Amino acid sequence: MSETEQTTDPVEVPRHAELVDEQVVAWYFLASLVYFMVSLSGGFLMAFQLIRHNPLDGVELLSPGRWRMVHTNAIAYGFLANAFLGMLHWVVPRLTLHPVLDRRLSRLIFGAWQFVVLSTAAGLLLGEAQALEWGETPVWIDPVAQLGLLLVAINFMAPICKVQGPLYVTLWYFIAAFIWTFLTYAMGNFVPEYFVTGSSAGAVGGLFIHDLVGLFVTPLGWGMMYYFVPILLKKPIWSHGLSLVGFWGLAFFYPLQGIHHFLYTPIPMFLQYGAVLSTIAVELVVTTVVINFFGTLWGDGRKFWDNMPIRWFYTGMVYYFLTCFQCALQVTMTFQQLIHFTDWVVGHAHLVMFGVFSMWLLGVMTYLFPRLLKREWYSRTLSEWHYWLSTGGILFMAGDLILGGLFQGWSWMGLQPWDHSVEISQPFWATRIVAGLAIFGGQLCFIWNLYKTWQLGPAVDSGSTPSAERAVAE
Amino acid sequence: MPHPEDKMPSQRNVMIATAVMGVIILVPSMVGFVNKLVEFSHVIQGDADGAFAMTPIVNYILATLGFLCLLLWATMHGMFYDIEGPKRTMLSREDELDADEPDTVPVWAGGHPKPKQSSGA
């Protein structure tokens, strides 16, 4: 142990301002929030269509079918990718004590990525989609996005490569995420489009949707948690050794599961069994990670209530455990008979994407915006509303859709006329809108709070002066 | 290997909690797993194509064994000697990095106001 302290001390810690380009972080966060709201609006269009009360029915550019694709893509590439990039620009330099490769490159990537997102949206709205779930990005944008991902990896790998010796767990996840995202995007967008066809393309497509969650969003999300939870609790993660199990288990088992999205398809059955097996294996791995984090919180339970980001994080973790547990059930052949193609899956997807990763990112933003804007939050009450509306809304929505999915599955299995399954879904779809409105309202509280905070002007807190003075004095 | 500075929950409680969690998760998983294993052995015996189902299983076993060997090798070479080190290094660096930063984050938003120093130096 004493060895650690010896190795720590000689490292000269640079000043925060030399490491982090706060402007870029703020830009990414703001951009991500814009796409977030767009995505939520797109979801509403489809939701209102399903309850047959779409006020904008029959307008080509507002077609719910196209906006459904905008909804999912804006979350993946607009909200999550942007927010994660912002977070990376904060975390990676601070953990490695080296700035990113080039600040101008960061800004270039920021611009390029917004171009990718906006042209994806434009392409989808003009009916240029590619028939790959979550990869509907029109084919002509794929190479640009691919290049962007490469630049992102280079920009962040440069500081990471300068670190000597064993890395902190967050960086393991980030390194892996950079490679995996690049490879996954290439695999999903090019292989089924140009090289293979039919069921084998289905296998690749399944691998793509799965890896996009498992190898892009998940490692960035957990890496982020391993960083922010200890610094907010002011104590180290319960066991750095146990996190090895989580990381390597994820790395090995997660990519093997793609085919579980297409059970009972013409994809060979033995491959389907393999995917099911590794899915169940990864749930055990997930449990070690969740235990590690609750071990960290142990003794500080009070902070769950007092510290809003911690509350966001741990709520997300509870939801994460729930989704993973649900996943271990739904991935079995027995469950699949009933729930495949139903709203159960939709509920599951919302719980993962909003209930876990979006909530973590919102927690990070709650912590970082005061630092980026150099002023305190305008209102804690609004923040509380943000949290409770989001948490309640997503629980309500996921529960509602999962339950609705069961009824749909039974209706189909019971060979009821098709209309029956649509009729019985109506109350569930109506409830989903209410839950969606709650979530939307929560985000409005956040944005209003952010706007008012921004209006406050920089804090005239004495805290801001010493740093400048000290810099001069030294 | 708990560090004296860590504010750790008592080891006993942690062990109990871990054991309870383990049982809650492992028991249903094992029931499901054994169930599937039996089903699987029926598939292999009954279906000519079923033998194909061996492929992923053999894959997993081989890869897992390889990984285990790697793990042993790494342990022998002292790679896990200071496995808990980086988590403390990380925290202490965070403190150093934030030493000069203004306290604009409210406590409820995760801020840690620094004790008032003799400002101005």
Place this chain on the structure above:
Amino acid sequence: MFETKSGIFFIAGLLFFGFAFLSNAVIPVLMYKDLPEKKVEELINPHLRYQFEDLAQRYPEQFKKVYGEPPEGEQEASDWYDAKCAEALRVGHKVYVGEGCWHCHSQFVRPVSNESKRWGPVSTSEEYQNELQRPVLFGTRRVGPDLSREAGRRSSDWHAVHFFRPQDLSEGSPMPRYPWLFDGSADKPNERGLGLITYVQWLGTWLDSYPYYEDYIESPIAELEKELAQSEPETESEGSEGEQ
């Protein structure tokens, strides 16, 4: 190794990803590599040609506007119809993908949940080995019915009216309207409309037969006849037969 840059980069990043790609993608690709991938032109069969020429008769003006007129001579005309039909299939596929039809309609009959009773034969790998399944359209959600055995269940004008305003034909349907596939009214499908109808009428034509749409309903006609014993037993026709 387990916590160093190179270990993570090479083992977790490249090796594990490659291993997964090998076992989850390359194996099925190799297993199916002997199934030839059909071009769109090879997909045209008599059932589809029948439906396509039916469009030419139902919507002569629109058809002429989009595709022109067939040349003289029986063989030339036949080749011309084949070529235009392939063109329509491509356009229809693009519309089907671009409008996100595949997010609410699957193309994949599973061997479970009584699906073969409802839709017909369980899907096989061969069915997906063609250019129009690139990327494959298994689908992800079934708000509306599966469409992989849809051809011939309904007439083309049923589809036209249904795309124009679904609620006119299926009451309570949550399907959106698609007026932009038409030049103003349901009897004037434009290029995209004609293409989409052709595409939908193609889905399943490679099979010899499959059950009537929702054949399992316990003969509502008999019940109606009982009720309407006195008056004329007029029942609405449920589209044309599965396959001619």
